[in-house]
Amino acid sequence: MAQIMLKNIEKRFKQEKVIEGLDLTIEDGSFTVLVGPSGCGKSTTLRMIAGLEQQSDGQIWIGDRCVNGIEPGKRNVAMVFQNYALYPMMTVKENIEFGLVNRKMPKAEREKVIREITEIVGLADYLHKKPQALSGGQRQRVALARAMVKSPAVFLMDEPLSNLDAKLRSQMRTELIQLHKRLGATFVFVTHDQVEAMSMGDRIVIMDKGRIQQADSPMQIYDDPDNLFTAQFIGTPPMNIVTRSKAVEAWDYQVDESVHHIGFRPEKAVMTMDKKAAVGKLHIPARIVTRETLGAEIIYQLESTVGTFYVKSFLKPLETAVEVNVSVSYTDLFYFGQDGQRVRALEPTEVQERLVIAGGGYA
Amino acid sequence: MTLWSRLRPYVMVAPSIAIFSIFFIYPIFYMIYLSFFNWDFINPVKEFVGLDNFTELFRNNEFLQVLSNTLNYTLLTVSLSIVISLFLAIWLNREGTWYGIVQGALFSPHIISLVSVSLVWMWLMDPQFGLLNWLLQLVGLPKLEWLSSPDSSLLSLVLVAVWKGVGYNALIFIAGLQSIPKDMYEASALDEANRLRTFYKITLPMLSPTLFFLIIINLISSFQVFETIAIMTKGGPVNSTNTLVFYIYEYGFRYFKIGYASAAGVVLLVVVGLLTLVYFKLLSRKVHYQ
Numbered sequence: 171m172a173q174i175m176l177k178n179i180e181k182r183f184k185q186e187k188v189i190e191g192l193d194l195t196i197e198d199g200s201f202t203v204l205v206g207p208s209g210c211g212k213s214t215t216l217r218m219i220a221g222l223e224q225q226s227d228g229q230i231w232i233g234d235r236c237v238n239g240i241e242p243g244k245r246n247v248a249m250v251f252q253n254y255a256l257y258p259m260m261t262v263k264e265n266i267e268f269g270l271v272n273r274k275m276p277k278a279e280r281e282k283v284i285r286e287i288t289e290i291v292g293l294a295d296y297l298h299k300k301p302q303a304l305s306g307g308q309r310q311r312v313a314l315a316r317a318m319v320k321s322p323a324v325f326l327m328d329e330p331l332s333n334l335d336a337k338l339r340s341q342m343r344t345e346l347i348q349l350h351k352r353l354g355a356t357f358v359f360v361t362h363d364q365v366e367a368m369s370m371g372d373r374i375v376i377m378d379k380g381r382i383q384q385a386d387s388p389m390q391i392y393d394d395p396d397n398l399f400t401a402q403f404i405g406t407p408p409m410n411i412v413t414r415s416k417a418v419e420a421w422d423y424q425v426d427e428s429v430h431h432i433g434f435r436p437e438k439a440v441m442t443m444d445k446k447a448a449v450g451k452l453h454i455p456a457r458i459v460t461r462e463t464l465g466a467e468i469i470y471q472l473e474s475t476v477g478t479f480y481v482k483s484f485l486k487p488l489e490t491a492v493e494v495n496v497s498v499s500y501t502d503l504f505y506f507g508q509d510g511q512r513v514r515a516l517e518p519t520e521v522q523e524r525l526v527i528a529g530g531g532y533a
Numbered sequence: 534m535t536l537w538s539r540l541r542p543y544v545m546v547a548p549s550i551a552i553f554s555i556f557f558i559y560p561i562f563y564m565i566y567l568s569f570f571n572w573d574f575i576n577p578v579k580e581f582v583g584l585d586n587f588t589e590l591f592r593n594n595e596f597l598q599v600l601s602n603t604l605n606y607t608l609l610t611v612s613l614s615i616v617i618s619l620f621l622a623i624w625l626n627r628e629g630t631w632y633g634i635v636q637g638a639l640f641s642p643h644i645i646s647l648v649s650v651s652l653v654w655m656w657l658m659d660p661q662f663g664l665l666n667w668l669l670q671l672v673g674l675p676k677l678e679w680l681s682s683p684d685s686s687l688l689s690l691v692l693v694a695v696w697k698g699v700g701y702n703a704l705i706f707i708a709g710l711q712s713i714p715k716d717m718y719e720a721s722a723l724d725e726a727n728r729l730r731t732f733y734k735i736t737l738p739m740l741s742p743t744l745f746f747l748i749i750i751n752l753i754s755s756f757q758v759f760e761t762i763a764i765m766t767k768g769g770p771v772n773s774t775n776t777l778v779f780y781i782y783e784y785g786f787r788y789f790k791i792g793y794a795s796a797a798g799v800v801l802l803v804v805v806g807l808l809t810l811v812y813f814k815l816l817s818r819k820v821h822y823q
Contacts, residue, residue, distance in 0.1 A: 220719075220723065221722075241722065242719070242722045242723045243723055243724065243725030243726075244725070247723070249720070249723050251720065253714075253716065255714065255716035255717055255720040256720075257717065257720070257721075258739075259738040259739065259741075260734075268724050268726070268734070269724035269725060269726075272725040272726045272727070272730060273725055316720075316724075
């Protein structure tokens with residue numbers, strides 16, 4: 171099995187630096203998801219691990235060897251491509267077999283491995299069909315099987331689910347998670363879809379503009395974002411962000427100068443009819459603009475003096491009033507500095523909140 | 534339905550049907566008709582001779598040699614031109630100013646008139662004063678007879694045809710190569726396929742429609758070679774470069790044996806038709822269309 175280490179990786183295309191100073195350790199046997207907006211360098215990072223792209227600087231280690239200069243086929247990795255990259259002129263079996271034949275695996279052994287793997291991914295009946303006769307989901311399975319037969323230490327997946335329809339996608343998501351448990355190999359999965367990242371990864375690496383913004387477990391990233399970018403990238407709808415100056419002006423909210431943005435999650439906000447602020451809570455008068463009814467949850471878009479923001483409510487009847495008051499507990503607020511980084515030290519904690527209840531204030 | 538709406542489709546295709554019939558269908562049938570007659574173009578009376586023209590054709594050793602010349606010329610030209618242009622295309626299929634310039638240079642023979650090409654090559658291949666022999670001498674090799682010896686004349690014509698055709702073929706091959714998705718090569722790199730295996734298992738099958746197309750158009754055009762022969766050799770020396778179309782031309786428009794020439798035309802039609810048919814039957818199943 172193999173741990174992957176990227177040490178001070180830099181990637182330039184011509185003059186343009188797309189990745190700079192990237193340090194990342196992907197634990198052995200983890201399901202790591204690289205996520206970020208398009209152009210953030212996540213695919214490039216994956217392709218550098220595969221050896222399809224050469225890093226301009228830095229070292230890549232897979233297991234206990236540095237793979238700089240080692241060709242893709244010799245890195246003990248397998249890759250699943252976004253559009254599967256199946257060989258259209260070969261049958262399903264030939265597609266799966268190609269890598270094994272190139273490795274000169276004996277025929278009997280080959281047949282056995284192929285039988286096992288196609289059984290697992292449910293392709294046994296399609297072995298002699300050409301890829302073009304298969305549906306999107308089946309092609310996806312062929313691509314997976316082709317990766318699996320090589321029993322690599324690392325599976326690299328470049329947005330493999332983005333060409334599937336919504337239903338199939340969620341089905342494949344669960345199957346991939348099960349597959350990961352079963353194989354115990356290291357999975358590195360690239361996606362731009364935060365839902366995919368949250369639901370599949372046991373570790374998420376959020377990237378933006380060629381830099382890692384945060385690498386952590388999904389819930390840790392959600393509950394404790396390091397910066398504005400991750401706070402707004404993860405979560406639907408994203409975290410509501412208000413600039414300090416507006417907050418000071420509209421809510422008479424006192425906060426240190428070094429805090430530039432204040433944020434809160436849409437589900438932490440509660441709509442009330444109370445005109446008066448509750449103790450220890452931020453009070454925001456607002457007007458409901460749109461209502462998205464998704465079933466168990468409802469998402470409201472509201473308009474207030476500090477701009478538009480979202481409120482998400484669970485298992486509650488639809489709010490029909492137009493003018494409402496939104497209250498957010500002070501402890502649910504996140505502070506961000508000028509550079510977008512969290513200012514954890516200044517955020518209100520429970521202890522401080524009790525002080526507020528007791529009649530005190532805080533700077 | 535009004536009369537017009539029913540007629541409209543036919544009226545729309547009528548012009549092309551008319552042109553096709555007058556210039557393609559009618560001449561073919563007229564040629565077949567003429568092949569059963571003795572006629573000299575001028576005499577108002579055509580003498581019906583049945584299959585005599587055909588029997589005469591196949592008893593004539595000259596015609597048999599013409600047939601074999603044509604086949605040799607075609608096989609050599611097509612195979613050489615396809616193989617060379619495929620390798621050129623693989624070599625030239627990359628970014629860079631120089632590759633673009635070489636591509637353009639290779640393609641330029643295709644747009645030059647065959648008459649000029651023939652004249653230039655006649656001069657190049659002149660045994661006494663030609664540039665080619667001068668070059669051969671320069672590197673210490675013996676002079677060649679080129680077009681003036683029956684041993685090398687057909688090969689010399691093949692050389693000209695390959696030189697003229699390679700640029701066009703390479704261009705089509707490059708277009709074909711560029712339509713092969715890049716990730717196909719990435720997948721094969723991850724599958725540990727070496728370069729040779731990648732070529733045979735990925736590039737060639739993915740290129741098969743292009744290959745199929747180029748071979749058939751090259752086959753047909755080589756079979757109908759005329760200009761270079763008419764200008765450079767007139768079928769000689771000793772009939773060594775006489776091919777079907779030139780033979781037909783000579784009998785039709787120099788000796789005015791229209792019936793006999795038509796019979797040879799029918800043979801050409803049948804040979805090319807059969808060749809195309811066999812080619813499609815044999816190979817079209819091996820071609821992979823995406």
